[in-house]
Amino acid sequence: MAFAIGLRVYRVSITRKSDKERMTIGPAAAPCDLFAFAEQFAQIKQEPTVESEEQRTWFFEPKDTNSIRTVHGYINYGTHGFESKFKDVKTRKEKYSRQSSDLEEIPLYFQMWIPEDSEFALMAFQSFQSRSCVGFVRASMIASFEERYPQYRLNFNVVANHATFLNSAPVKSVTFHRPKTVSDRAERYFLGRGSDEVDYDLTVRARKRGYSLSTYGELKDRFPATTQGYVEFDGHQFENVTADVQIGRKRRSVGVYGTGFDAGYLDISEQVRREPSGHPVFASIESEVDEILQDFFAGMTA
Numbered sequence: 001m002a003f004a005i006g007l008r009v010y011r012v013s014i015t016r017k018s019d020k021e022r023m024t025i026g027p028a029a030a031p032c033d034l035f036a037f038a039e040q041f042a043q044i045k046q047e048p049t050v051e052s053e054e055q056r057t058w059f060f061e062p063k064d065t066n067s068i069r070t071v072h073g074y075i076n077y078g079t080h081g082f083e084s085k086f087k088d089v090k091t092r093k094e095k096y097s098r099q100s101s102d103l104e105e106i107p108l109y110f111q112m113w114i115p116e117d118s119e120f121a122l123m124a125f126q127s128f129q130s131r132s133c134v135g136f137v138r139a140s141m142i143a144s145f146e147e148r149y150p151q152y153r154l155n156f157n158v159v160a161n162h163a164t165f166l167n168s169a170p171v172k173s174v175t176f177h178r179p180k181t182v183s184d185r186a187e188r189y190f191l192g193r194g195s196d197e198v199d200y201d202l203t204v205r206a207r208k209r210g211y212s213l214s215t216y217g218e219l220k221d222r223f224p225a226t227t228q229g230y231v232e233f234d235g236h237q238f239e240n241v242t243a244d245v246q247i248g249r250k251r252r253s254v255g256v257y258g259t260g261f262d263a264g265y266l267d268i269s270e271q272v273r274r275e276p277s278g279h280p281v282f283a284s285i286e287s288e289v290d291e292i293l294q295d296f297f298a299g300m301t302a
Contacts, residue, residue, distance in 0.1 A: 003278055006127040006255075007266040007289065008134055009159045009296060012112075013120040017153055026116040031149040034121055035069045035114040041141055042071050042112075048078070051136055055079065057103065058133045060110075063282070071112040072286065075125070077133040078105040106131065109285045113293050118301075122159070122293045126285065127265075160216075160254070160264025165299030167217030169245045173205040174213060176233055177240035177258065202238070216245050219256055231257055242267060248295030266292065 014023040014034065025034035042060040050057050056079055063073035086096040106128055114121040125134040138156050145154040160166055179200060206213050214222065223231045223241055230237035240258030242265075244251050255265030273284040 003129040003269075004127075004267060005269045005272060005280055005285070006130070006132075007124055007268050007292065008127065008132070008264065009122060009124045009266065009292065010138075010156045011120050011159050011163075011300070012123050013155045013157075015153050015155060017151055022119050023152070024117075024119055025114055025121055026118070031152050033114075035071070037145060037148075038071050038112045038114060038121075038141075041144060042073070045140070049136070049140065054136075056133065056136065057105075058136055061107070067113070067290070069114045069116060071114075072110060072289075074107040075110050075133055075137060076105050077108050077131065078103045079131075107279060108133065109280065109282070109289065110137075111286070111289045111293065113297075115297070120300075122297060123156075124289050124293060126280075128279065158262075158264045159296055159300075163296065163300050165302065166245070166247070166254075166264075166296075167215060167220075169216045169247060170212035171214050171216055171219055171243045171245055172212055172251060173203055173244040174219065174256075175204075175242050175244075175253075176202045176231070176236075176238035177242065179236050179238050202233070202236075212246075216243060216254065216256075219243055223257065248291070248298070250291075250295075252292075268292075 012034070014025060014031070015021060016023060023029060023031075027033045042062045045058075045060045046062075048057045048059045056077070058075055058077050061074040061076055062071060065072055085094050087094050108128060108131075109126040110124065112121065112123045125132065125137065127134075142154045142156070146152070179202075204213065213219070223233065230239060231241055232238075238258075241256040242253050243256050245254045247254075252271075253267035255262050255267070268285070268288055271288050272280040275281055
């Protein structure tokens with residue numbers, strides 16, 4: 001099974017701290033043109049930032065683009081600080097012994113789109129098999145902005161929590177992932193394989209053409225997480241929940257709850273082409289993100 005490729009989209013705005021007034025973000029705006037700030041931030045952060053406590057590193061690799069007021073490219077995300085063995089998946093023979101000082105680095109696509117005549121920008125950050133550095137990048141960007149403009153605040157809000165159009169979007173199917181326990185009866189259908197060797201999901205679909213199960217907003221309210229970190233359905237507990245939601249012209253898999261599947265997480269694994277390395281082809285994920293941001297912006301400004 002291919003590694004999951006996900007996307008988190010944020011609504012980014014500037015407010016004045018004294019009265020919480022929302023500012024415009026275009027040229028000649030106070031305190032700055034957000035596009036110019038984002039472009040400069042990506043340029044400055046091309047040297048690795050080391051997150052010492054978490055033993056992570058990240059740095060920007062901006063790419064050229066013909067898109068107006070857009071900054072995009074890769075964020076190279078590295079992990080280190082532990083030892084492991086690399087083996088051939090077929091022969092099981094050891095090929096390399098990783099040391100704690102070795103840095104494993106993966107490329108994660110990002111796009112910052114800052115429309116000229118708007119009060120908010122949209123920024124998208126890719127994840128790879130739940131690996132994401134967006135928390136580090138977001139914190140650094142906010143700190144840099146507020147150090148430069150102390151009277152203003154840079155706000156990142158998950159689009160799913162602030163887009164009424166998404167809350168009203170119809171849900172065609174809901175999938176519950178990773179049950180807390182698997183019944184003995186289910187184990188018998190795994191043909192001798194342990195439950196840790198297979199993906200075990202439960203999907204509920206609207207049967208009739210043109211019908212939906214609910215809206216995305218209703219779904220989030222219907223399956224609140226328990227204090228143990230699970231959602232309950234049909235007497236079983238599941239770690240993650242995703243929904244097949246109509247967004248623009250396409251149905252997309254959107255996270256509802258769970259680690260790596262939090263509200264607003266978009267699974268684009270099936271929509272992008274992949275390199276032999278398993279990572280998305282740059283032009284493919286660029287095109288997919290372009291379409292998603294355009295659909296979100298249209299829905300949020302309608």
